[in-house]
């Protein structure tokens with residue numbers, strides 16, 4: 001797949017850091033720094049070993065960029081390329097698990113998603129007290145009913161795949 005990412009846009013970045021200052025993910029996770037990711041792309045090109053782009057929450061808070069680079073679009077394009085090229089990393093596995101569960105059930109079923117994504121390791125992430133609270137509000141159930149529009153959702157998938 002051709003690189004959809006707009007290379008010209010990336011080269012416009014002059015490292016002011018506005019995107020990082022506005023980014024809610026960067027506020028809570030110092031590993032994620034949109035300015036640094038763009039710098040890395042400028043100097044080293046795209047590298048799927050680096051999974052930082054998958055931490056972006058796609059919240060579109062980084063649109064104040066004075067150079068109109070729009071990091072969110074750059075990261076979104078990099079994700080699309082990774083999926084199209086069959087890259088097998090945590091980010092692509094997460095997206096595949098999410099899509100499969102929505103296709104099968106017509107909606108996200110959190111437990112099925114976690115089992116598909118992480119297998120039995122997902123149990124380690126859910127302390128019993130939290131699992132109980134989630135079960136009480138209907139968030140944890142392996143026998144979750146299919147969404148009533150599940151068949152329509154399946155058809156939407158088919159139409160998109162054959163488009």
Ligand code: SF4
Nearest residue numbers: 013014016017019065
């Ligand atoms: S706001 Fe724009 S110019 Fe500034 S660091 Fe981020 S991408 Fe670069």
Ligand code: SF4
Nearest residue numbers: 023056057059060062
């Ligand atoms: S879209 Fe991504 S990079 Fe931009 S502010 Fe939101 S989390 Fe940060």
